[in-house]
Amino acid sequence: MKFQDYKVTDINLADWGQKEINIAETEMPGLMALRKEYSSSQPLKGANIVGCLHMTIQTAVLIETLIALGASVRWSSCNIFSTQDHAAAAIASKNIPVFAWKGETEEEYNWCIEKTLSGSDTWAPNLMIDDGGDLTKIVHEKYPGLL
Template sequence: MTNFADYKIADINGAGWGRREINIAETEMPGLMALRDEFGKEKPLKGARIAGCLHMTIQTAVLIETLIALGAEVRWSSCNI
């Protein structure tokens, strides 16, 4: 039996670099960070299931992590256009 994964990581060795870039982007996106600070404990999106298909950028990662921090269940697919 094979192991099933419903995700694909092109190169896990880039994770450290990616996390650093996300940390930088968070400082440039004060609106999303304010939402996390204000509503993170309340989890207002708990029970919400959000799916997206959009170019994966560092900023998209900040959006996704914000949705998760607010309680949403998130599934994302990278757009190839």
């Protein structure tokens, strides 16, 4: 079955995004050192992370690092204008749930955050990365059981 737990502008931008991720990895030695040292021990195993952070190439490197360390993630952008569509496509192409595209309406933005929170019936977030507070606000208002 084809992976469909994402919404991005154009999944065909994934190759371009991956090329830029590869470049960014050379400019982010801290995250790469964490991957090298801790990926075998999986210190984030069991962490179900929801992220609401600018969906950029650099964030893609962070997402891939969290996963390399054992976490499961679902992601949306924290700003309707900051998503780099090729970064979102690259993440989605790796079967990582991401809901982000540049130019979202306010309604679409909130939908993306809701989708970030709604994994499978057996998946619930136990850690949040939130830049701006919109994800946290929705959790407080609609999903207080997650707190």
